[in-house]
Amino acid sequence: MLQFIIITVLGIALTIFLAKGIVTFIPKKFQSIISLVLWILIIFLGYKVYSGIMSPINFNKHKVVKFAKVIDNLKIIRDAEIAYKTITGNYTADGDALIKLIENEKFPILQTREVVVSVKKGRITVDEERKVVDTIGFDPVINHFKDRDYKNMLLVPGTNAKFDLKVGFIEKIEGLKVPVFLAQVDKAIVLKGEDISLIKQEKEQLGGDNIRGAFVSVGSLDDIVTNGNWPPSYDKAEHRAAKINKQ
Numbered sequence: 687m688l689q690f691i692i693i694t695v696l697g698i699a700l701t702i703f704l705a706k707g708i709v710t711f712i713p714k715k716f717q718s719i720i721s722l723v724l725w726i727l728i729i730f731l732g733y734k735v736y737s738g739i740m741s742p743i744n745f746n747k748h749k750v751v752k753f754a755k756v757i758d759n760l761k762i763i764r765d766a767e768i769a770y771k772t773i774t775g776n777y778t779a780d781g782d783a784l785i786k787l788i789e790n791e792k793f794p795i796l797q798t799r800e801v802v803v804s805v806k807k808g809r810i811t812v813d814e815e816r817k818v819v820d821t822i823g824f825d826p827v828i829n830h831f832k833d834r835d836y837k838n839m840l841l842v843p844g845t846n847a848k849f850d851l852k853v854g855f856i857e858k859i860e861g862l863k864v865p866v867f868l869a870q871v872d873k874a875i876v877l878k879g880e881d882i883s884l885i886k887q888e889k890e891q892l893g894g895d896n897i898r899g900a901f902v903s904v905g906s907l908d909d910i911v912t913n914g915n916w917p918p919s920y921d922k923a924e925h926r927a928a929k930i931n932k933q
Contacts, residue, residue, distance in 0.1 A: 745884045752876050753902060755843035757920050760904040762831070762839040763849065763869045764912055767905070769793070769827050777853040777867035781840040788831050792824035842871050845878065854907050864910055870903035895919060 766784040767777050773791050778784060797820045802813050840848050849871050855863040877885045889900040897916045904914040 741881055742884060745880055745888075748880060749877060749888065752844060753897060753916070754920060756871060756876055756902050757914060757916055759835075759839050759841070759843060760849070760869055760902065760914055762834050762836050763851070764904045764914070765830065766836060766839065767867050767869075768912060769830065771865060773827075776865045779851045779853045779867075781848075781851065784839075785837055788827050788836050791827050793827060794821045795823040795825055796820065797822045842875060845875055847871065847875050852907060856908065856910065858910065866905065866907055866910060867912075868903060868905045868907045870901040872901055873897070874900075876902065893917070 763784075766788060769791075770784055770787050771777050772793065773787065799818055799820065800815050801818050803816055804811050805814050840851065842849060849869045851867070851869045853865065853867045856866055857863050873889050874885055877888065888896070891898055895917050897920075899915060902914075902916065905912055
């Protein structure tokens with residue numbers, strides 16, 4: 687991009703130099719026509735410089751808005767998957783099952799208390815303290831999704847695409863398989879319509895203040911995590927993303 691701007695600026699400078707040369711060496715009857723052509727060329731090159739400077743700036747503004755909406759949906763998917771695992775013990779790749787669970791299931795409200803029980807050990811009986819967990823009520827899952835568009839959480843905002851939702855198991859400890867999930871979308875799908883070269887650069891981001899990699903994602907099929915691959919700045923602007931979704 688910098689190389690393009692430098693070349694364009696040099697082109698403008700050369701055009702201005704030619705314009706001055708025309709005044710000196712070209713007959714007057716041709717000067718007005720050639721000068722007009724050169725001024726059109728200068729304006730065009732100036733526009734290209736301006737466009738070259740503003741293109742990445744506008745791209746960064748647009749991507750933040752688009753990614754914020756995508757991340758908001760990914761957070762809903764994550765919370766729905768965690769709720770599903772809490773109740774069933776596993777994750778699911780079935781979006782309808784997630785919605786059904788949100789609307790129909792309840793979290794048990796548990797209370798832990800200490801009790802003293804008599805335990806016979808050989809010829810004697812001793813008192814031991816043990817923890818007992820009681821279910822004292824139920825909390826509807828949907829209470830945790832109020833004012834959140836969970837019914838459309840699998841749709842990628844601003845597109846006709848859906849998030850790629852996968853589940854699986856990994857074995858961190860021999861003999862112990864742990865469920866995992868991954869929801870993701872290719873950045874190119876989210877940024878469709880933007881400058882292709884800038885999209886390519888965006889997909890090669892390594893992190894920092896940017897979303898790392900070619901996808902916007904939450905969860906993992908290779909590790910026991912439920913966080914996303916976006917930087918903290920998107921979480922700090924969560925309230926702003928919620929407002930954007932309503933626009």
